Every structure is written in C-alpha cells, then in structure tokens.
Amino acid sequence: xxxxxTLQVTGMTCAACSARIxxxxxxxxxxxxxxxxxxxxxxAIQYDETVIKAKDIEQKIQALGYDVVKEKVDxxxxGMTCAACSARIxxxxxxxxxxxxxxxxxxLEKATIEFNPSQVSMSDIIARIEKIGxxxxxxxxxxxxxxxxxxxHRQTIKxxxxxxxxxxxxxxxxxxxxxxxxxxxPDILMNPWVQLALATPVQFIIGWQFYVxxxxxxxxxxxxxxxxxxxxTSAAYFYSIYQMLAHPSGHMPHLYFETSAVxxxxxxxxxLFEARAKGKSSQAIKQLMGMQAKSALVIRDxxxxxxxxxxxxxxxxxxxxxxxxIPVDGEVVSGTSAVDESMLTGESLPVEKNIGDFVYxxxxxxxxxxxxxxxxxxxETALSQIIKIxxxxxxxxxxxxxxxxxxxxxxxxxxxxxxxxxxxLWWLIGGEFIQAFEATIAVLVIACPCALGLxxxxxxxxxSGRAAQFGILFKGGEHLxxxxxxxxxxxxxxxxxxxxxxxxxxxxxxxxxxxxxxxxIVASAEKQSEHPLAEAIVEGVLERGIKxxxxxSFQALPGLGIEAQVDNVExxxxxxxxxxxxxxxxxxxxxxxxxxxxxxxxTAMLVAINNQFAAIIAVADTxxxxxxxxxxxxxxxxxxxxxLTGDNERTAKAMAAEVGIDEVIAEVLPEQKxxxxxxxxxxxxxxxxxxxxxxxxxxxxxxxxGMAIGTGTDVAMEAADITLIxxxxxxxxxxxxxxxxxxxxxxxxxxxxxxxxxxxxPIAALGFLAPWVAGAAMAFSSVSVVxxxxxxxxxxx
Numbered sequence: 001x002x003x004x005x006t007l008q009v010t011g012m013t014c015a016a017c018s019a020r021i022x023x024x025x026x027x028x029x030x031x032x033x034x035x036x037x038x039x040x041x042x043x044a045i046q047y048d049e050t051v052i053k054a055k056d057i058e059q060k061i062q063a064l065g066y067d068v069v070k071e072k073v074d075x076x077x078x079g080m081t082c083a084a085c086s087a088r089i090x091x092x093x094x095x096x097x098x099x100x101x102x103x104x105x106x107x108l109e110k111a112t113i114e115f116n117p118s119q120v121s122m123s124d125i126i127a128r129i130e131k132i133g134x135x136x137x138x139x140x141x142x143x144x145x146x147x148x149x150x151x152x153h154r155q156t157i158k159x160x161x162x163x164x165x166x167x168x169x170x171x172x173x174x175x176x177x178x179x180x181x182x183x184x185x186p187d188i189l190m191n192p193w194v195q196l197a198l199a200t201p202v203q204f205i206i207g208w209q210f211y212v213x214x215x216x217x218x219x220x221x222x223x224x225x226x227x228x229x230x231x232x233t234s235a236a237y238f239y240s241i242y243q244m245l246a247h248p249s250g251h252m253p254h255l256y257f258e259t260s261a262v263x264x265x266x267x268x269x270x271x272l273f274e275a276r277a278k279g280k281s282s283q284a285i286k287q288l289m290g291m292q293a294k295s296a297l298v299i300r301d302x303x304x305x306x307x308x309x310x311x312x313x314x315x316x317x318x319x320x321x322x323x324x325x326i327p328v329d330g331e332v333v334s335g336t337s338a339v340d341e342s343m344l345t346g347e348s349l350p351v352e353k354n355i356g357d358f359v360y361x362x363x364x365x366x367x368x369x370x371x372x373x374x375x376x377x378x379x380e381t382a383l384s385q386i387i388k389i390x391x392x393x394x395x396x397x398x399x400x401x402x403x404x405x406x407x408x409x410x411x412x413x414x415x416x417x418x419x420x421x422x423x424x425l426w427w428l429i430g431g432e433f434i435q436a437f438e439a440t441i442a443v444l445v446i447a448c449p450c451a452l453g454l455x456x457x458x459x460x461x462x463x464s465g466r467a468a469q470f471g472i473l474f475k476g477g478e479h480l481x482x483x484x485x486x487x488x489x490x491x492x493x494x495x496x497x498x499x500x501x502x503x504x505x506x507x508x509x510x511x512x513x514x515x516x517x518x519x520x521i522v523a524s525a526e527k528q529s530e531h532p533l534a535e536a537i538v539e540g541v542l543e544r545g546i547k548x549x550x551x552x553s554f555q556a557l558p559g560l561g562i563e564a565q566v567d568n569v570e571x572x573x574x575x576x577x578x579x580x581x582x583x584x585x586x587x588x589x590x591x592x593x594x595x596x597x598x599x600x601x602x603t604a605m606l607v608a609i610n611n612q613f614a615a616i617i618a619v620a621d622t623x624x625x626x627x628x629x630x631x632x633x634x635x636x637x638x639x640x641x642x643x644l645t646g647d648n649e650r651t652a653k654a655m656a657a658e659v660g661i662d663e664v665i666a667e668v669l670p671e672q673k674x675x676x677x678x679x680x681x682x683x684x685x686x687x688x689x690x691x692x693x694x695x696x697x698x699x700x701x702x703x704x705x706g707m708a709i710g711t712g713t714d715v716a717m718e719a720a721d722i723t724l725i726x727x728x729x730x731x732x733x734x735x736x737x738x739x740x741x742x743x744x745x746x747x748x749x750x751x752x753x754x755x756x757x758x759x760x761x762p763i764a765a766l767g768f769l770a771p772w773v774a775g776a777a778m779a780f781s782s783v784s785v786v787x788x789x790x791x792x793x794x795x796x797x
Contacts, residue, residue: 002032005045005054006118008069009036009061024064028052042118054097054119070100073122075111077104078135081213081226081271083452084412085134088217092132096120107457107786110139133216155272162206162265165198169258170772192244192255199257203237207264227412229267231419232444236260236771239437256441262772263445273783291362291383296327299371316374320365328361329376337368389473389723399478400456400746407452415447415761422765435767442764446774447757451781455749458789463742466793471710471725472735479721483705483739485686489634489732490677490699492691493645493652496709497659497729498621500532500692504540505602506618508593511609518615520546522607525564525571528554533603534562536619559646559669561605572608573617575648575667584608590616598650601658621655628659630729635660637736640685644668644676644699674698690724690732707732734797745792749785756781 009021018036021043025034030051036043045057058068080086086104089111093102098119104111113125122138129136172189188194204211210233213226236256243255296312297304297319304319312318312328320326326339338350341363350366353359359372361381378384419440426436460477467474474480494500507515523541526534528551541548553565560581561574572582576594579586586594586606593616597604602618634641642663643656649666656664665676677699680687689696689703700706700720708720709727724731756777764774 001049002046003049005047005057007043007045007058007061007116008118009041009043010067010069021061021064021066024060025057028057028060031057054116055100058100058116068116070114071117072112072114073125074139075113075126075129075136076139077109077111077129078137079133079209079213079216080104080106080109081210082106083454084217085213088132089129089134092128093125096125096128099125105457107454107461111136133213133219152272152276155268158206158209159265159268159272162202162261162268165202165206166258166261166265169195169198169261172258192240192257195255195257196241196244199237199240199261202261202264203233206268207233210264210267228415228444228447229263231416232441232771233260233263235437235441235444236263256771259441259771266772266776267778270778270780270782273786291325293325293327293362297321310378312374312377314374314377318372318374320370320372322365322367322369324365326359326361326363326365326370326372328374329381330359330372330374332357332359332370333373334371335369337370338366340364340366386468386473386725389468389475399481400743400750411447411452415444418447418761418765419443426767438771439765439767441771442767442769442774443761445771446760446764446769446778451749451753451756451785454782454785454789455753456746458786459742459746459749459792462789462792463738463745466795467735467738470731470734470738470797472731472738473710473723473725474735474739475721475723479705480739480742483688483722483735484743486639486688486705486736488640488642488680488685488687490642490644490680490687490689490703491661491729491732492696493643493647493655494532494621495692496690497627497643497655497661498623500621502533502536502603502619502621504536504617505620506597506604506616508597508616508618509614510590510616511612511614513609513614515615516544516546518607518609519544519617520549521566521569521571521609522573522615522617524548524551524566525554525562525573527551528564529556529562531556532621533605533619537605537617540619558671570610573605576606579606579608579613582608582611584611584613586613595650598648599654601651601654603647603651623655623658624729626728626730630733631660633730633733634736637733639736642680644673644689646670671698674702677702688732688736690729692727707735737797738795741795742792745789749788752788753781753785 021036022034025031025036025043025045030048032046032048034043034045043061047054047057061068077086077089080089083106086106089104090102093099093104093111093113098116100114100116102111102113111129115125126136168189172195207229210226210229214230217226237260240255240257240260293309295306295308296316298307298312299305299317299319309327317333318327318330322337332353332355334355336352336354339353339359340350341360353370358375359370360383361376362383376382379388422443423436423440426439427433430436456477460480464474464477464480467480474483491497494502507519509515509518511518519541523538523546526537527548538548549567551564551566552568555563557563557574557578559575560578561572563570563572565571572578572584576586590606590613594604594606597616597618600620602620604616604618606613607615607617631641640663641661642665643652643661644665645652646668647655647666649664652664652666668676673696677687677689681702681704687703688705688707689699690707690709691697691700692709696708700708705722706720707722707724710723710725722735724735760769760774760777763769769777
C-alpha cells in the first residue's frame, strides 16, 4: 500500500545535500520516489508501508548526516487510574503514524509526545487519546500544576459526598460486632430500602467514574484498576438487591450495600491522598518558578515602563533597582552592584557586577542600580532551562520501571482468574456461597495495581526535584538510576578541581630581550586565544600597564600551544613538544627551571621568538576550597578518583596530591580525552566524567555518566547527563548519593507494591479479609508508596 510522507529536513546547505538525500532514499527498498526540496527544506516520499516504515526513512536521513524536525509537546492526561492506563495510552500512541515517542507518566498525569507535525497534528493525538477513554490537554506554559489543583478539588467533593452517604451504612456494619453492642442503632438504618437509597448514589453517581473507566478500558482491549473495582463493588451491590427481592418479608440475612459504598469511599480517599501527595512532589517545580520576577522595568523610546515578564524582548534595556530580582538573562550596560546568585550557584557571597558582566534572571540585585540589555528571555533564560530539565527528568522513566510496566499489563487478567478460582473453590468445596462471595470481592479489591504504577515515577519526581534544590540537574530518569552504579570518577583539572582563574606568577628570561617587550609580544599573541591560561597572561600583562600590539597572523595548536606574528616577529608559546617540533633546543638550565616551577604546581609555558628560545612564563591556578573535602567524600563512597588533564604530569601530580586524588592521566590532547574514558570503560569500570570546557564534551558523551560543571560552557552541558550548577566538586558526591537514595526508595516502593499483592491476595482468597478491610488496605498501599517517595524531599546531603 503506497503512502505519502512529508518530512522537514535540517542541515542541508546546497543542492549536493538534497541530491544526496534523494539518492540515499531512492535506494531504499520500498521507497517508490523521493523528492527533496532544498528551498523549503522538505522531503516528499512515496513508499510502500508493507515493506518499509516511516521511522526507517527518518533514520536513513539521520544516517546520511541530516536531521528530521520533530515537535515535542506535553499533555495533561485525565482519567488514568493505574499503570495499565498509562501503558495502554503509550501503546496506542506508539502505533500512530508520525509519533516518534510517547512517554506517559501516571504520577505526573502527563504525557510527553515527540511527533512529526507533517504526519500527525496535536488535534489528532488528542482525538486518539480521547477515543480510548481518556482526556488530554496541552500543558499551558507556566502553569504545570493548575490541573492538579482542580483534580484535588474534584476528588475532595466526591470523597466528602461519598463519606456522608457511607457513614450510616458503616455504622450498621460496625454495630453488628459484639464489642460494639453498646452503640445505638436507629431502626431506620436497618431498613433495606434506606440502605439502598444511601448506597445507590455512591455506586452510580459518585462511583460512575469507575464504570466509565472500566468500559473504556475493556473496549480498547485492556483491563485496568477500574475493572477490578467495578467487578467487586457491583457484585456486592447487585447481590444485595437480589437478597432484597428474594426476601420480601423483610428478613434480610445478608446485605452488602455497606461493602460496596464503603469500598468506593475508601478508594476515593486513597485517590485524594494520592492527588495531594503528587502535588507535593511537584514542589520543586513550583519553587523554581516562584523564583522568577513577575514584571520588568523596560526602557523603550526613552520611556520607562513596567511590563509583564513574558513581554520582555531580546535587546530591551531593562532597569533593575536595588533589592529587586533581575528579570531575564543579559549584560550590564550601566551601573555597578553586587548580585546574590546563590539560587543558581549556591555561593552565598554576592558577586560584583560591572559594565559588560553577565547577569542571570531570578538572581537578586543587592545594593546598586543596574541597566542591562536583555539577551535571553522566556524559555531561553538559565532558570527556564533548569525548570525544563527538571520537568523532563520528572516525566521520564527509569529502566527499573519497565519491570512494573510489564507486570501491570498482565496483572488484572491474572487477578480476575484468581478471583474466579477462589469463588469456585469456596463454593464447590466449602459449599458456602456467602463466604465464597466475600472472599472473591476481597481478592478483586485488594489486588488493584495502583501502588505498582506509582512506585517508580513518584520516587523519580521527588528525587530529581530534591536534587534540583541542591543544584543537581538530572536530564532523565535513566541517568538518575545509572549514576548510583558509578565506581570511577574522572575529573578535568582546570575549572573543575581548580577555580579556572589562573594568574601570571613568573617570567624567567633566557635572552637579551627586555621583560616588558617579551610580555608585550606574548600577551598580544595570547589575546587571540580563549584558553584560561592565555587569559591569565593577558590580564597579568595589562595590569603591569603594558600596551598590546597588532597581530598579523595567529594559529592555535590544541594540546601544544600557539603560534603568531606580532610586529613582524614570529612567536611560539607552548609545551616542550611544541619546541621540539620547531627544532628549538631546551638546554639543561631551562629544563631545571621548568621542573622547579612545575613542582610548585605551576603551569610553565615556553616562549620562542624568531625561532630562538626567549623565556619561561608561568601561571598558577588555585584549587577550589571545597575540592579536597569533595575528594574525601568520594573516597568514602568507595569511588576511585582520576584527574584527566592536558597539563604536564608534574604540575598535575602536584595539584592532585594537594586534594588527595588517586591517579593522574596528564598531557592528554582534547581529542584523546574521550579515548582515555573509553579505555577505563573497557577495564570494566563504570565511569563518570566531570568537566566544564568544550574540550571535555566528547569525553562527557562517551562516559557512562557525563557531569558538566554548570559554570562552564553550554556545549559541555549539552553533552552531559547531569549538570552541576554550583560548580563545586561536592556536587559529584551529592549526585551519586541522591541517585543511590532514590534507587533505594524505588526498590522499597516496588517491594511494598508487590508485597501488598503477594501477601494480600492469598489472605483474601482464604477468607481472612472482609471486603471493606481489603479496600482500606488497597487504598493504603497506594498512599504509603507515595508517602515513602516524598521522604526524598527531606533528604539532607
């Protein structure tokens, strides 16, 4: 069957690109024709869907080096009651053309769907979700929890009404016990018609949601919690009506109206507790969003005006008064002040800000008036990106959840089978219909798999949210799980172990040139480099009042140094290897001086001018105050710590000894860092790589877990699995501890979720649980799992 597919393609730069894609697609079996339009960046493909799938075509385009544009949308989902519901929605959406991935989170009541807008629209997705019996609405930006507040309100009303109607019925049941004989029992409550009048609204008005859910679930070929609830409560309700009709004289030996009504009430109570607990698990998002300023003072056409935060535009000039929150990310253009950035960096001391400095939205301007140019607004600000990462992590699944998902898919049919066997055995062997009936209802009710579906996602929500409060951003549940298995931590030196702000310390001359002249030439050349050591040299030279010269040519040599031409003078600055490559000899006095500087933990650079050795320039980077304590904590967790650096071995070892690092891999070129990490993995190690620079990005991507110091580059943070906002090595230990605590919590939840059913079903089947007790136990199982997960919100690191 021939189908047409239109894809938006990115990465094409010329006609050769579009021709390459066309050629590659046309070679695929099942593709009848492919037409790629460079101007509109679209590919129109006709294909036989019995031979090839749309996903295969997308993968082929990606394999050719281009990408297919997809949209990712979050939806709030109404009507889910257990893991079978979320699994059903995922399964149905996964079969739709154009949907690349669908992740449905029961605890968040949210679906994250990645789709090709040319194949399927948001309205199509919503219609498909509604068709299988659930409600869907796109998440409104900035209001991620409003729907939950409404759900809590609805559940509260339903539970209150059910409780008022069920309480008299519960009274009639309790009054039958010998130890409650002293309780007064109005005769009217014993009237079957009164009991029917009280139970019916609970069963069919308040409890109608369970019938709707069960019908829609069965209609779509699945079975969820609602099926069990409906079977158990309906059996009790309709059997009671049968008893009423079978004994018109008024002698009613067995009525179960109180069983059906109390069961529904208890289940609603459990749902209410769940909804409130889920709301608490979103507290991290609420707190992060609460940090944002609500408005901004913008200067437009010379007039200062207050505008809502969402109306601030890039390049707007924004005035920030003392004591106000900075509204968006940008650059200071006027004024000086101290800014409290503790919400981002964890650093309690305010940071001085002058003209040209970058400031972050939601940080607090302390004592001076600032004018700033807005550079990042809306979803591009640092805080918005943090919120996005936390939401993404909370909505993702950890691999351990796959076990619960698989079990929940087959759980309900198994329970129904157990219930049928229970009834048959009691009735045929024991001959007691009433006991068979009560045991069957108890089995159906206690087995509801709510706790199983909530066990993992609630812990992921609470754990990742709490981690965010410590400045640790996990990009997904799989990273939160994997981090706990790390046994080796590899750290970059500059900017990670050290402050990344080296200073010029020594200038040792080995020529007749004047010191200031050598510094002028070297600093002029290094001015073209972005390396932290180059910045240290330039700053040190400028502080001495030396003016820089024009540079006519410049070349950076990664891992070696630089070469440049300054005032018609050839200059090379870098390592011993650079000097050897340029056939510049390093005599014994020079080598001794180098060794001496390196043993002091300084980084020494060799300077050659016009191919003659001229000087040694040394800079020193200071170790972060927290690095030694952080390494001790990592050792206490049983981890091996390795420093991986491009610096020379002597300097690196001196720095490593200062902080207590076990092993040093030095003089590694940027492109070799990833290979060194790969080597460690091949030795069977589970490696976490920690870095902050562009040169660390490949190693971060290769590692089992990549951790980017948040004060570093965007490229490093993009390649990493975890962002450590505070720029403190203690955050590595915090991340690993948070992962281990979260995984322990998940295992506890799964244990209790399974234990409730493994222990509860046999007890119910043997007749030792009254149906209403089974209902209470089932409700308590869900609530206990959620409450256990919420303990993670109080974790102290």
